[in-house]
Amino acid sequence: MSVLTTGKLSRIIAGLTAAALLVPLAACTSEPPAPATSSGPAGLDRFHQQTLQWTNCDDYATTETESTVIALVDGLQCARMKAPLSYDDPGGRTIEVAVARHAAGGAKVGSLVTNPGGPGGSGVFGAATTVLGLEKAKSPLVERFDLVGFDPRGVGSTRPAVDCYTDAEADRGEVALTTQGTTVQWTEADTRAVVERCAKDSGGPDALAHLGTRDVARDMDVLRVVLGDEKLTFLGQSYGTRLGAVYAEQFPRNVRAMLLDGAIDSRQGTVERRVFAYTGFQAAFDRMATFCASQDGCPIGRDPKKATAEFQKIVRPLYAEPVPALGGELDFDGAVGGVISGLYTQAAWPRIIKGLGQLRQGKGDELAQLGFDFSGRDAKGAWTNFAEANYAINCMDEQRLSEQQGNELRAAIFTSAPFMDPGVDLTTGARDGCEHWPAPPTLGFPYAQNVQGLPRTLVVSITGDPTTPHAGAVRLAESLGSALLTVRGEGHTIVTAGTNPCVDKAASDYLIDLEVPAAGATCTL
Template structure:
């Protein structure tokens, strides 16, 4: 099923990719602020606040998002402590969007799109549209929030200017980055992020555990005794961490496109790139059936043919319209973005053909721009910057030697992304100069009190290129959840409303708390 192109673009944006390994904000241990049995008195003013709902238009960060920030959607700002260990100190403002229920209201359904760095406000609009043929928007207020550091929330993370992004200078977040990275580069980058984002304390306050605390404040502010939550991709990490911290505060939870909580950063990155190579190979095999396929008619040589097209872009970018050029990182980024959904394979093939035959890159740079949402006016949202910062607050760190080994392993696993350049001397962990150490404590969500956690639902797509099917099985086991298998080739499915079979089980669980039967499956 094909969707409206803007909807495809935004969904690709908000799901995003877990890329570089990094670390978590301070104050993530099991302290009073993370207890689900009591709220510290110092947090009463946050838990007891009232939201003032109004016009959404001021909350849109780019022209691409603006058409969705209109009535009947309502928006508000919620105040939270920047650091929960210092609730009397500096605060953050969280942007929230809702579509009020149209029928017999059960409560609020809070959604998260992934990334990390994706806009939950935009996702509330997209999910409401995607699920319009189900009873979910009738029974629930559909609610999304921009996690701290993201989109309309303030302080927002900004590391690069729009001009730098247009030139492809945001190397630290590029999947195919060829460097060079030096200690000075990573140190200066962190300082630039701090300068543009409200200081080092703002950088240190965007970890997943901080967002989970915000989500519990949101639950209370929405008037819900217990939270109903649907998260996809990185949103499955957020949901699992919330379940770990606030197991008594959940009514129902659906996690779609799961991250395995037990996998370390390096292992997960290899698995991620194995999925991308698999999807690239499937796309190339479909292309090879066409006489004019830019990757040739022999699927076994498609990676080699792709390298011949893209590696020259390292030193000789091609024009891409609007005064911009398409370089290697933007070309590979555009292809990766298209690989999220099999319905976008024809667009990838056409874009590669343009580079090969016309020596132009408008089509591939458009796919790359969609990953981080660049408006037609040249304004980018901060998805990629926030992705970098959140990962720096969550993920494990590596020495330069470990990073070089990992990069070598990544390119062996996913050779279509290999720039063909040495990795020694140009490989560094982009988070090595981050102001706080990692403290998500991977593996996470391993000691959840299942006696008080409601039985949850995990959805996993067999051909998901980003969060593999086996990760869904593992997360379901960790949570004691019921698993829905979806046969298909795409990353996540439930909130898009693409499949009647998925829609029915998704809605039945959220509305009636009826879980799928053992071995339940759907086919796209």
């Protein structure tokens, strides 16, 4: 069994860059649809008037890891909310959105709806981790809000969920979902086969055609009504900042408050943003290398300026000769993917260093485990559908690229993040995995520009964010007219971690009392 081969790491890297989802190489944009009115299309009464049947969340976890964490949260309840598959045909086929709620402990302001990122991250699981983080911080948000998360359409326990491969196939690395940032090389037959596999077990082509962020935003507005909130209070992290911006564009007068943490620049198209994200990963790698250089026995040397070259010496041989890892093998993409997984948080830098030291000894266990931890694979071999949902949602959001554009993008990625460059000829085969998708993308770029009627929102951004770099958050704040809280330090998203009193206070002041930080406000990790 191969533990982290090219196929698996293409899925992991798809998720890694999803938070910084990505001006095109050529004219391949689609015009954004006209924003929906705040009242939405006709025919939604039956969805607005439904009553959620709250139960325990035993049946809402998809892995043992999720089940264990959800069980730690006293009082977490779950339910399924019906929504139309197509908002153009609300009397037709329906879906069931999985929702989790933790009731307010005191005088309630309303519901605080959250999204943890992705796309593809489970909001049910995210609700559990949010409650735990806020309780750790003794945040007043736990007392003043029903904390609510939901699995977006296609994700986790929502029905139907995207399903493109089995857990066994995931372990064997048989199904690739992207070429970008990897050494994967596809033919047209390969991309057609992937779409056909996904359609077969994900509710059919019609379900795949209605997975975009614009539809998820409409689901969120139905959820607002069903929860009994006149206006939405929302906390979106990473991809959740895209979801929040799109909701704000479509339903600006339905927003009470919106906090966007780890923000995506809504002006950047697919290509520009992906290169921007990988530039962020290289910067994070360089900072990790500086940290490593201060440690005895750093496997990439004592000179940070030479760290990328030393890293390449260690990992490039894996392209032809994988090393043993956790009972299987770790190849080049697996090693790079494990490192990228660890770059999301400074706390994981020692694990990267340990993993690189193991590679020098011919083993890949630590980097393989880093990749597993990020992708959500549990100790029993169960995988979440994060990467599959990520791929499918992006097919309905992102700009489609020709093979030539894909090849140029892959070259640009390796230029912007040379630590990822395999040093082999990869001038062909970077086909768009969505080229045979049953519907064109619906998001449109740029989005959420010149939004009228939106109340004051808040963007939070860490200066050392590896995947949604700080400069992009500054631009999103400009686009939405948001206040900006700059957090000096390393990491990706911070508001629900419960680890920084400065951030915790700013978040609660805004979400409860609608008080935004002063211009130029900063916190430090």
